Amino acid sequence: MELWYSERGIVPGLALSVEVSKVLHEEQTEFQHLAIVDTPLYGRMLWLDNIIMTNIKDEFVYHEMISHVALNTHPNPKKVLVIGGGDGGAIREIIKHPSVEKAVLVEIDRRVVETSKEYLPEIAGALDDPKVEVLYEDGIKYAKEHKNEFDVILVDSTDPIGPAVGLFEGDFYKNCYEALKEDGIFVAQTESPYYNEKLIPKVQKDIRSLYPITKLYLAFIPTYPGGCWSFTMGSKKHDPETVDFSTRPNYPARYYNHGIHKAAFVLPNFVHELINK
Numbered sequence: 001m002e003l004w005y006s007e008r009g010i011v012p013g014l015a016l017s018v019e020v021s022k023v024l025h026e027e028q029t030e031f032q033h034l035a036i037v038d039t040p041l042y043g044r045m046l047w048l049d050n051i052i053m054t055n056i057k058d059e060f061v062y063h064e065m066i067s068h069v070a071l072n073t074h075p076n077p078k079k080v081l082v083i084g085g086g087d088g089g090a091i092r093e094i095i096k097h098p099s100v101e102k103a104v105l106v107e108i109d110r111r112v113v114e115t116s117k118e119y120l121p122e123i124a125g126a127l128d129d130p131k132v133e134v135l136y137e138d139g140i141k142y143a144k145e146h147k148n149e150f151d152v153i154l155v156d157s158t159d160p161i162g163p164a165v166g167l168f169e170g171d172f173y174k175n176c177y178e179a180l181k182e183d184g185i186f187v188a189q190t191e192s193p194y195y196n197e198k199l200i201p202k203v204q205k206d207i208r209s210l211y212p213i214t215k216l217y218l219a220f221i222p223t224y225p226g227g228c229w230s231f232t233m234g235s236k237k238h239d240p241e242t243v244d245f246s247t248r249p250n251y252p253a254r255y256y257n258h259g260i261h262k263a264a265f266v267l268p269n270f271v272h273e274l275i276n277k
């Protein structure tokens with residue numbers, strides 16, 4: 001008998017369905033419903049609260065693009081904070097960068113990390129690297145308690161529901177600004193421009209009120225609604241569009257390259273309209 005999992009509800013009126021060959025693990029954690037399934041099309045997948053988080057086939061796009069754009073914009077990133085991101089994909093990318101000395105992951109749900117290590121070692125394997133510190137706490141609280149400490153902060157959050165709601169709010173953004181050093185860079189995943197006509201302009205306004213350089217960039221991710229995904233960057237000093245790539249390191253990546261870095265900031269007109277609303 002065929003088994004299909006459907007992501008429904010996050011975008012009203014839209015369902016994204018994928019055939020499942022095997023359910024490997026399901027549990028209700030303290031924070032959310034967690035499932036690991038095997039699929040013929042995307043390989044192994046992690047779902048949280050019936051929403052697709054990551055999968056073996058296309059995870060590289062999201063994890064490279066949330067990490068390398070900021071890490072290559074900053075001339076010498078040494079200390080990096082990831083809020084959320086318990087699957088470990090962003091951390092795997094961050095520690096490829098030769099200047100990074102320490103990466104801190106603050107994930108609210110310990111079970112996401114433990115389950116990812118068990119079932120998705122290709123994504124989570126770097127979480128045991130000696131440069132990486134994993135903390136199980138609320139990223140909202142953590143950001144408030146740290147000042148002038150990080151070169152780069154990445155918010156690899158779930159969609160703005162449940163414990164992640166506060167990760168899309170002005171107070172949290174202000175605390176991240178203060179947790180960054182004087183030339184620090186902030187990046188948050190900010191959902192699909194097709195379906196988030198309210199969220200994206202709000203985040204732009206919040207980030208613009210803090211950072212002299214605020215930009216949105218795009219990447220193409222088949223398993224996220226709309227396929228076209230946005231990231232919002234706030235930078236205190238370094239402009240992502242004027243990077244001298246001759247001074248930046250080379251390391252293996254499957255989506256990110258210097259051409260993609262530049263092209264990601266070229267936006268369709270409807271996205272320009274959205275961020276200037």
Ligand code: SAM
Nearest residue numbers: 053084085086108109112138139157158163164
């Ligand atoms: N790339 C994914 C996407 O866009 O679908 C998101 C990755 S998922 C691993 C995001 C993680 O953020 C989840 O594991 C969730 O537990 C965590 N998270 C949600 N709210 C959080 C909070 N307030 N503090 C820390 N982590 C949080």
